[in-house]
Amino acid sequence: MAVTMTATVATGCTQMADQTDQTAKSPTPAAVVDGGEGGEGGEGGEGGESTGNPDIDLMTNLALMKGHLMVAQELIVEKQYKQATPHIGHPVEEIYGDVEAELTKRNLPQFKAALNQMSDLIKSSPESPELQTAYNESVKAIDSTIAAIPAKERTSPEFVMKVMSGLLNTAADEYKAAIADGKFVEIVEYQDSRGFVLYAEELYKTAPQADAAKNTAIEQAFTDLKAAWPSVNPPASPVKTPAEVATLVKAIVPEKVAINHNH
Secondary structure, three states: OEOOOOEEEEOOOOOOOOOOOOOOOOOOOEEEEOOOEOOOOOOOOOOOOOOOOHHHHHHHHHHHHHHHHHHHHHHHHOOOHHHHHHHHHHHHHHHHHHHHHHHHHOOOOOOHHHHHHHHHHHHHOOOOHHHHHHHHHHHHHHHHHHHHOOHHHHOOHHHHHHHHHHHHHHHHHHHHHHEEOOEEOOHHHHHHHHHHHHHHHHHHOOOOOOOHHHHHHHHHHHHHHHOOOOOOOOOOOOOOOHHHHHHHHHHHOOOOOOOOOOO
């Protein structure tokens, strides 16, 4: 995968060969400065390298959490608890390690316990009301952490576009990884990519482009892009090819933030 911008966000995502909760742990996501070539094998590696802007790094990790939890909630509503399990687990297992130190540095509350409780409940008592309570508390904690990022940056279109670039390029990469021989073979990857696109659109609405024509074009591109994920579970065959998804992502965020994965 070619890296054409200065920032790379590396996220590990779990594969799912069927619709069970068998998962394979992957590396913790980390933002990596990279000006050359990267690949899905995770070149750029782990180690907590930074884009140089800790607010972007933090926001990107929190945004990834939000995307995972959004798709998890869709699955919980449909009582597809086994499919929801990896999406509930990813924020604490794969992402929180890159958030924890930053929370301490900023004197912000830790919320790992809430994520762990939610992860435990989806496995042990998925139909209990406590699961939804734990879910709500986790989302509230993430939102509170997002709110602690200085408003000047958090509401800046430039800042938001950089975070969106990480999310949407992650989504394009996950979507591509979900498909083999013209069929969806990795359901978790498809669902991950759906969650990231949905949250990227939600995030964009908080700081749209000032240029009306540009804003209209981005909104249309989001509409076209979302068509690739008609539901939380994949269709019989892809609505859009990975190349078409990548083209629409580029239409929204021309400056590409490439994403490395270890699958």
